[in-house]
Amino acid sequence: MTTLLFIEQMLNGLQFGVMLFLMSAGLTLVFGVMGLINLAHGSLYMVGAFAAAAVAAATGSFVLALMASLAAAALAGALIELTIIRRLYDRDHLDQVLATFALILIFSEGTRWMFGSFPLFLDVPSVLAGPVTLPGGIQYPAYRLSIIVIGLVVAAGMFGLINRTRIGIRIRAGEADREMIAALGVDIAKLYTFVFALGAALAGFAGALVGAIQSVQVGMGEPVLILAFVVIVIGGIGSIKGAFVGALLVGFTDTMGRVLLPQVFGLFLEPSAAVSVGSALASMLIYILMAGVLVFRPRGLYGVA
C-alpha cells in the first residue's frame, strides 16, 4: 500500500470517527447524567436525516436542511423526554431498555407511515460535490472533508460547553450527584430535558450529514446505534472526552481493519480465502478492541469508578 493510499484511509477513519462522536456524545451524556440507556437514540438520528431530506426536497437548500435536522431531532428528543423518558429515570435498566426499544418501533413505523418504505433522496450540496486535491496529490471528497471539519468544531464546542460554561458545570454536577444539585436549587427536570434534547440534536445532525452520502431510510439508525454503544463503552460511560477518543479509535480500527486485514491474510493464504477470512475478522475487529479495552480498563478509557 502506498503512503498516499494510507493517508487517504486515515482520513476516512477520521471522518468515520467524528461522525460516530456526534452520535455517541448524546448517548454518553444521557447515560452519564441521567443513568438512562436510550436505545431510541438511533431513531433520533433517523428523524434528523428524514427531516433534512424533506426540507431539502421542499426548499433545495442544504443549510436549511441541516438546521431542520437539528430542530426536528431536538424537538423529538424534548418531546419523548417530557412524555416518556422522564418516567424511566427511577426504573431499572431493563425497564428502560424495554420502553426505549418500543420507541424504536414507534419511530420506525411512524416514519414509514409518513414517508413510505422507499429510501428518500438527499444529496450533498453542489459546492461540495466532487473531490478536492489535498497537498501531496491526494484526491479526497470535499464533502467528507467538511464532515471532518464540522465534526471537530462540534467536538470543540462540546468541550467548551461542558468545561467552561455554567450549564456545563450543572451537567457535570448532575453526573456526580443528582440529589445534591437538586438540593442546591438547580431545576433538575429542566436540566435533564435540555441534556436529552442536546444529545438528540447532535444525533439528528449526524443523521443529516451522513444521510447525504448514504441512504435515508427507515432503520438507518440501528446499525449506528450499536457502534455508538461500542464507542461509549470503550470511552467510559458519561465522559465526552472518552466518547471522542473512543469514536476515533473505533473509526480508525474499523477502516484500517477493512483495508489491511485481507491484505495481511493474503500473505499466507490463497486470495479467495484471504478475502473472506480477512473480511470476516475485520467486521469483528471493533468488538475485539472493545473486549481488549475492557480487560484492562473495565470502566472504559476515561470512565470513573
Place this chain on the structure above:
Amino acid sequence: MKLRSAALAAAMALTGATAQADVKVGMITTLSGGGAGLGIDVRDGFMLAVKQAGRDDLDVVIEDDQRKPDIAVQLADKMIQSEKVDVLTGIIWSNLAMAVVPAATAQGKFYLSPNAGPSPLAGKGCHENYFNVAWQNDNLHEAAGAYANDAGLKDSFILAPNYPAGKDALTGYKRFFEGDLSGELYTKLGQTDYAAEIAQIRASGADSVYFFLPGGMGISFLKQYAASGVDLPLVGPAFSFDQGILQAVGDAAMGVKNTSQWNKDIDNATNAAFVDTFQAEYGRLPSLYASQGFDTANLLISAMVKADVADADAFRAALKAAEFDSVRGDFAFGDNHHPVQDIYVREVIKEGDVYTNKIIATGLSNHADAYAVDCKM
C-alpha cells in the same frame, strides 16, 4: 376463512360438485426495517396478480420476517403447523431462504421463490417441491460478466457483501468475465460507508468496477462513488438500480449499465398490462421485484387451474410446465426448477423527472444456471 370454507364445502356436498379445495399460500417477506422496499414490491406484485385472477379459492396469509432468519423460521413453522398452508413464498434474502426452504420442502410443502436463489438450492440441495421463479443468484452476475467482455473491459475491481448471495454474485461474474481482477472485496452486510473500499478502487488500476450491493447499500455506494471523483465505468446487477431506489440515488446512477431478466420496456402484452395496472393500483412504477412477485402468483394460479394442490404430483407437474403469461415473455423451468431465460443489459436513464432503465442489449440468451448438473431430483 374457516366459516367460508365450511360453507363452500357444504355447498359442494349439496351439489355433489367435485371442485378442488382452497389453496392456502403463506407469504413470508420483508415488510419492515432496511430491506422493506423489496418485500413490499414482491407482495404488491403478487397481490396484483391474485386480484386480477379473482379466484375465491386462493387465500394468502402475509407475514413480515423483518429480514431476520430466526423470525422467518418461526413464521414458517407457524404457517405450516397452525395455518396449514399448502404453498410458501415471499422470501427476499438468501440467508433467510436457506433457513426456511429446506425444512419447508422436507415437510411436503411447495416453495415458490420470488427472489432469493442461493446456489445450494439449485445444485445438490435442490428439491422437487422448490421452484425458483426469479433466477438463480449467479445469473444476473454471469450476464454482467459476459457484458463486460463485450464492452471490452479488461480489468475489474469487484465487491459484494459477505453473505451467501454476495459470494454467488462474485462467483457468477468471475465465471463469465475473461479479464483480470485487480481487486476482490467482501464488505459487511448492511455496511453504509464505502470510503475505504473506494480508496482501494482508486489505487487499484482497474478499468471498471463490478459491484453487487442491493438496497440501501447500493444507494450509499453510488453516492459516495460519485463524490469521490473516481470515474471508472460501473457495472452492476439490477438490484442496485431497481425502480425503488433509483430516485434516492439520483444523478449518481445515470448511464450505469446493469443486468436484469426484466424491464418495463420488454415488449409483450402481459408486460405492458402489468406495468399499467401496477401503476394504476399503487401509484408507482413496478420494480423487478414486483415483476417477480407478479410472475410467481401467475405461475401458482396456472397450476391451480390444472391440478388440485392435494394431488402433489399433479400440482408439481403443473408448476413445472409453467404455462402462464410471464411479463418476461417466454418462461420455462430447467430440470432443477430454476428459470431458463434471457438476461438483458439495461442502462439507467431519466424519463421526465423519473429515473428508470431501458434495455440496450441482451447479455445472455436462454441462460440456465451452472448448478443444474449437480441437482439429482
